[in-house]
Amino acid sequence: MSIVRPYGDTTGDGMVQTSFTLPVPPGPKAEGAALQLAGKMGIHPAMVVHSHGIGTGFTFFVVYGSVTHLVDLDAVEVEERDYPLLSPTEVNGAIKTRLHRKLVVMGACIGTDAHTVGIDAILNLKGFAGEKGLEYYREMDVANLGAQVTVPELVGQARAARADAVLVSQVVTQKDAHLRNTRELAGAFREAMGESRPLLVVGGPRFDPAMARDLGVDKVFGRGTTPGEVASYLVSALLPEEVAA
Amino acid sequence: MSARLTLDAGLVTRARELAALAAQPVIDLAGQHTTVSVERAVLRLAGLEGTDPVTGEGEIPWVNRVVDVVREQVGLEHGVALPVWHAIASGGAGSLQEVAEQVGAGTARFEVPTGGAEERAREAALAAVGAGLSRVDGARRRREELVATHGDPPRRPWIYLIVATGDIYEDIPQAQAAARAGADVIAVIRSTGQSLLDYVPEGATRTGYAGTYATQENFRLMRAALDEVSAELGRYVRLTNYASGLCMPEIAALAGLERLDMMLNDAMYGILFRDINPIRTFVDQRFSRMVHARAGIIINTGEDNYLTTADAVDEAHTVTVSQLLNERFAREAGLEDWQLGLGHAFEINPTVPGSFRLELAHAMLARSLFPDAPLKWMPPTKHMTGDVFGGYLLDGFFNLAGMLTDQSILLVGMMTEAVVTPWLSDRDLALRNVRYVLDAAGGLGEDFSPPPGGFIDTRAHTVLGEAVDLLERITADGLLPSIAQGTFGITKRPADRGKGLDGVVVKAPGHLDPATELMEAAL
Numbered sequence: 001m002s003i004v005r006p007y008g009d010t011t012g013d014g015m016v017q018t019s020f021t022l023p024v025p026p027g028p029k030a031e032g033a034a035l036q037l038a039g040k041m042g043i044h045p046a047m048v049v050h051s052h053g054i055g056t057g058f059t060f061f062v063v064y065g066s067v068t069h070l071v072d073l074d075a076v077e078v079e080e081r082d083y084p085l086l087s088p089t090e091v092n093g094a095i096k097t098r099l100h101r102k103l104v105v106m107g108a109c110i111g112t113d114a115h116t117v118g119i120d121a122i123l124n125l126k127g128f129a130g131e132k133g134l135e136y137y138r139e140m141d142v143a144n145l146g147a148q149v150t151v152p153e154l155v156g157q158a159r160a161a162r163a164d165a166v167l168v169s170q171v172v173t174q175k176d177a178h179l180r181n182t183r184e185l186a187g188a189f190r191e192a193m194g195e196s197r198p199l200l201v202v203g204g205p206r207f208d209p210a211m212a213r214d215l216g217v218d219k220v221f222g223r224g225t226t227p228g229e230v231a232s233y234l235v236s237a238l239l240p241e242e243v244a245a
Numbered sequence: 246m247s248a249r250l251t252l253d254a255g256l257v258t259r260a261r262e263l264a265a266l267a268a269q270p271v272i273d274l275a276g277q278h279t280t281v282s283v284e285r286a287v288l289r290l291a292g293l294e295g296t297d298p299v300t301g302e303g304e305i306p307w308v309n310r311v312v313d314v315v316r317e318q319v320g321l322e323h324g325v326a327l328p329v330w331h332a333i334a335s336g337g338a339g340s341l342q343e344v345a346e347q348v349g350a351g352t353a354r355f356e357v358p359t360g361g362a363e364e365r366a367r368e369a370a371l372a373a374v375g376a377g378l379s380r381v382d383g384a385r386r387r388r389e390e391l392v393a394t395h396g397d398p399p400r401r402p403w404i405y406l407i408v409a410t411g412d413i414y415e416d417i418p419q420a421q422a423a424a425r426a427g428a429d430v431i432a433v434i435r436s437t438g439q440s441l442l443d444y445v446p447e448g449a450t451r452t453g454y455a456g457t458y459a460t461q462e463n464f465r466l467m468r469a470a471l472d473e474v475s476a477e478l479g480r481y482v483r484l485t486n487y488a489s490g491l492c493m494p495e496i497a498a499l500a501g502l503e504r505l506d507m508m509l510n511d512a513m514y515g516i517l518f519r520d521i522n523p524i525r526t527f528v529d530q531r532f533s534r535m536v537h538a539r540a541g542i543i544i545n546t547g548e549d550n551y552l553t554t555a556d557a558v559d560e561a562h563t564v565t566v567s568q569l570l571n572e573r574f575a576r577e578a579g580l581e582d583w584q585l586g587l588g589h590a591f592e593i594n595p596t597v598p599g600s601f602r603l604e605l606a607h608a609m610l611a612r613s614l615f616p617d618a619p620l621k622w623m624p625p626t627k628h629m630t631g632d633v634f635g636g637y638l639l640d641g642f643f644n645l646a647g648m649l650t651d652q653s654i655l656l657v658g659m660m661t662e663a664v665v666t667p668w669l670s671d672r673d674l675a676l677r678n679v680r681y682v683l684d685a686a687g688g689l690g691e692d693f694s695p696p697p698g699g700f701i702d703t704r705a706h707t708v709l710g711e712a713v714d715l716l717e718r719i720t721a722d723g724l725l726p727s728i729a730q731g732t733f734g735i736t737k738r739p740a741d742r743g744k745g746l747d748g749v750v751v752k753a754p755g756h757l758d759p760a761t762e763l764m765e766a767a768l
Contacts, residue, residue, distance in 0.1 A: 021670045052674045055422055117438035125554065126518045128437075130626065135520070136554060144520070146744070213595055241692040 001193045006067060006152045014066035016043060021060045025052035034061040042069045083236030088137055091231045095139035098239040105234070106133055106158050106198075107167040108145035111181040116147045118169030118204055122227050140231075151181075151188045158189075165234050170204040178204055179215065186216030198242040199237055201230065249693065250613040250702055257614065263716035264569035265349050267724050272577055275531040278524060280759060281443070281545040281678040281748035283327040283532045284312045284729065287760050289369075290377030293341050294461070296447050297349050307345040308442045308495070314348045318355045320677075322753035328355035330373065331366035342374065367757055369589075374759040378539065379504070384504035384596050391472065391489035395481040402655035404646055404679060405485070408457065409666065411453035413463045417470045424474045426480045427676050430507060430654065432485035433458050433467060440490025440519050441744060445499065457484050459496055464503035470511035483507055485545070488533045489515050491525070491745045498760075500756075501540035507539055507586065507654075511547035512574045513567065517733055518550055523725055534578035535764045544580065545654070546571040546628035549590035549623035551733060557627075562711035563733055564589050567714070568611065570724075573619070579768045580616035586654055590623035591643040595635075599700070603644055606704035607694070608650040615708070622647045623718035625660025636660040637678065645680035651690050655679065679696040 008015025020037070024030040031048050038046035046065035055060050086094065095103045107119045121128035123144045125135040135142045139227050143161060145154065158166050168185060169176035189197040203221035212220045219233060249444055285308040297304055297310045306617045316324050331337075331354060344548035378529040398704040399405070406428035408419045419432045436453030439446075449466060450458040457463060457490055464486065469480045493515070500508050512530050515521035537544050547558035548571075555563065568587045575585050589611050593600040624643050626768040629636045640658035647655045657679055661671045695701035719727045731737040 019670070021668070054669055055425065060670045062674060116441060120438055120441060124519060132554060166400060 002072055003067075004071045004073060007068075012194070014068070015064065016067050017062070017064050018062065019062045021054065021058050022061055025057055025127070026051060026059040028143045030059040030062075033065060034059075036110055038065060042067045044068050064169060074238045075201070085228065086232040086235060087093045088132065088231070089153055091235050092137055092139040094235045094241075095137075097240075099139075102139055102141040103160055103234065104141045104143075104163045104237065106143045106145065106154075106161060106163040106166050107169070108148040108149040108154050109170070110149055110151055110168055110185060111153060111170075111177060116144075116169070118143060118171055119167060122167060122169070122225070122230050124205070132160050133230045135229045136227075136232055137231060149186050154185070155188050158194065158198055164238055165199040165201060167230070168200075170202060170207070178206060179211075180193050182215045182217060190216065199234070201233070203230075249302065249616065250609050250705050251710065252610075252613050253706060256706070256713055258718060260565075260569055260614075260709065260713050263713065264425070264566075264573045267716060268570055268573040268577070271527045271724050272531065274524060274575070275528045276530045277752060278331050279321060279324060279752050279756065280308075280494070280525055280528050280745070281312050281321070281692060281750075282667045283758065283761075284315075284321060285309060285492075286532060287324070287374060287499045287758060288312070288324055288329070288341070290760050291373040292340055292377060293345060294447075295345075297345075299349060304444075304446065306444050306447060307342075307348070310344055310348050310704050313433075315355050315687055316750075318353075319357050321750040323357045323755060324752075324757045326370035326757045326759050327357055327363060327366050327390075330370040331356065331358040331362060333590045334358075334369045335362060336363040343415055345616055345710065354536060356716050363755075367759075369653075370757060370759045371763065375763055377498075378763055379742065381498075381501040381536070384502060387473070388541060390474065390513065393473045393480045395479055396740075398480055400683070401427040403619075404654050404676070405430040405432060405433055405484070405621075405654050405656045406676075407432045407656075408486050409415065409456045411436065411455065411457055411635045412451040413457055413466055414451060415673075416457055417467060419468055420467060421474045423672065424471065424478060428482070428657075430472060430483040430485055431467075432507075432509075433457050433463070435487050440487075440515065440521075441492045443745070443748070444491050445495050459499075461499045464499055464505055464619075468504050482545075484511065488537070490516075490519060490545075490672070491521060491529075491748070493526075493529040493534040494536070497536040497540075499544075500762045503534050505542060507543045507545055508533075510534065510537060510544040511545065511550075511567075511588070512571050513728065513733060514547040514550060516728060516743065518547075520738065520743050520748065522746035523728055523738055523740045525743070525745040525749050528749065530574065531578055532761060534575055534580060535761060538575075538579035538581070538584065538744070539767070541584070541762050543584045543586050543619060544575065545586040547619045548588040549592070549621075552590050552592035553627050557590070557594070557604055558597065558603060559605075561708045562715055564607070565610065565614070565708055565712035566715050566719070568615065573617065573715050579764070582615075583619065585615065585618040586621040587615055587618050588623060589636065591625050591639075591646060592627050592660075594625075595625075595628055595639055601646065602700055603651060603704060604642075604646050605700040606645055607632075607708060609701060610654065610705040610708055612650050612652070614706070619653035621654045621656065622652035623656050624662070626662050628658065629658075629660075629662035631664050632665065633660040634671045636662060637674070641678055641682060644687055648653060648682055648686045649689055649693055673726050703757045727740070 005014040006016050010039040036050050043065035049064050050062040107123045109116050124133040127133040200217040201219045207220045207222050208218045209222045288308040296306050312325050316326050406423045408416045410416050433455035436456045436458045445460045446460050449462045475482045485507040486506040488510045515526045516523045527666045625639050637660040657675045658672050659667045659675050725740045729739040
């Protein structure tokens with residue numbers, strides 16, 4: 001049976017519950033508007049079971065009803081992230097059991113970019129989007145070099161600290177500075193350290209995550225990336241689970 | 246009368262003695278140093294505004310340029326005031342603004358005056374900064390008048406709501422709508438990253454990231470908007486911002502000048518959560534607290550943050566220790582008990598058996614230990630999972646604990662915490678939750694007195710005992726080494742590392758900080 005419908009209290013009843021706000025003062029017209037929206041969402045018949053005004057120009061609705069849509073389980077495609085999302089505890093555990101020392105992570109903003117917002121969101125304990133930054137991970141040794149670090153300086157520091165991974169954020173994109181800087185970064189690490197270079201991770205709001213190979217780095221993160229995603233990626237890239245024999 | 250525990254008086258006395266002992270070396274340290282931001286705050290109080298149109302992209306404030314050039318030419322050991330007002334008193338520049346323009350033109354030549362010239366520079370500096378402090382005093386008097394005219398909120402706790410659009414012109418209607426919907430206090434969250442900027446941006450701003458830049462003009466615009474809505478509602482609506490990060494002293498000064506009513510201002514937050522150098526933080530802290538004391542601003546401390554990184558049961562005593570230290574640092578800087586919005590939070594894992602009873606015990610401990618402080622009660626965040634229905638229930642219990650234990654400032658919890666920045670309907674539902682609990686259970690505190698030796702009383706004493714033990718260790722080891730060892734919020738912060746260390750300067754004998762001198766004289 002690959003076709004299913006939402007379940008209220010009877011198989012096949014299709015019942016769903018939703019809530020939303022419309023920029024309309026409360027009243028019969030507002031309720032009619034909510035029913036119209038529910039109908040267009042495929043909820044038919046729909047019941048506005050509750051509504052109340054918010055301020056003078058808005059109304060909040062709770063709507064119940066049966067959706068006419070069917071779910072075809074055979075047609076469900078799941079976007080597989082190529083690395084599993086781990087909790088901080090799992091990340092720490094993986095580093096402890098697989099690396100037997102702290103994972104050394106170095107971060108910086110390179111070139112003239114003074115916007116440390118991105119790298120700070122990922123590294124600072126305070127973190128981003130409700131997730132703590134990498135400083136929070138007990139098994140990581142994190143150094144944030146801050147803004148306007150030159151590429152040679154970063155290479156030198158990463159080599160001295162034996163960094164496992166180097167994270168670079170780039171916010172300024174004037175004349176594609178972020179792309180130019182990233183290529184320079186990748187080239188400098190390749191030249192200085194060859195195969196033994198650290199994992200190179202760049203991020204910023206204007207990067208396209210598909211560009212990693214083109215830019216010569218291992219991973220590119222785009223807008224809205226959280227510390228947990230970066231930490232999970234570092235574990236999967238640097239400390240892959242041993243494949244069972 | 247509301248719920249109080251009868252705490253072991255011996256333990257309470259010991260806790261305060263130890264907090265004073267632990268704080269003293271850091272207070273002494275603050276007296277021996279100045280920072281670039283303290284020196285810039287002096288110039289701001291003396292009225293220097295605006296940016297250098299030529300340096301960078303024209304975003305660097307004059308106060309930064311002047312302090313940097315004074316430091317280059319004669320060092321900051323004597324403070325910025327003596328060289329700057331020597332330039333004015335000796336006729337080298339007609340005004341503070343002209344000094345700045347000479348700095349911009351590259352023609353300024355500073356020197357540290359001696360003898361009669363020093364005395365003249367000193368007098369001129371004290372007069373100029375004194376005029377700024379008079380403006381701060383005027384803002385305080387104006388607040389008192391407006392509170393007398395419009396009235397305070399009719400009950401406690403005061404309801405505290407956040408706006409954070411990034412654009413001051415979007416924030417204003419949102420803040421006014423929140424006030425109309427019942428908020429007593431509006432906080433404008435700052436743009437991500439502002440705490441690590443070593444200058445205060447200028448003007449009205451529309452481009453913050455997950456928050457709006459704290460600028461003098463944004464402060465002025467929002468305070469004016471809330472004055473308008475206060476008059477409409479017949480209730481003085483308070484405004485909050487953040488005196489934290491590398492520019493803490495300057496932001497405190499701007500808050501005092503522009504009549505902000507509350508400021509987030511924690512003794513250790515910047516060290517632990519932003520990796521700002523500990524000495525920079527404690528020096529900046531003391532100055533900013535003196536300004537807040539003078540301005541009649543209520544500070545909010547950040548103990549809730551510890552519980553977002555550490556376990557809320559195991560580490561409950563670190564909150565108490567931090568509250569005691571914050572109290573000590575605050576009183577030393579002249580803040581009165583009614584200005585101490587000491588923080589704590591409802592962050593115990595709801596799957597722990599008895600979690601609500603534990604929350605009540607911790608909240609009553611804070612209430613009983615600091616009976617006259619307007620405690621800031623922070624909602625659950627760590628265990629808000631995206632299950633908005635479960636989150637709404639948890640917020641209801643948070644509100645109930647707040648009423649029952651007589652908390653003073655209640656930050657409204659959002660069921661969509663960790664999901665989205667609050668929607669219009671999220672705020673509305675959250676305020677309905679608060680109002681229901683207030684109406685249904687307001688005053689329940691007077692019927693609620695946990696028996697001595699019962700679960701709540703015992704737990705509160707356990708935490709207080711652990712706090713005293715930790716304070717014993719901190720006084721033995723020193724506060725700075727304790728911070729370096731990761732005592733608070735599990736973060737290790739050595740005193741010789743962290744951001745902003747290069748902005749710390751040891752004072753020379755004869756250093757003049759006219760602001761601190763005038764503020765201390767008035768205590």
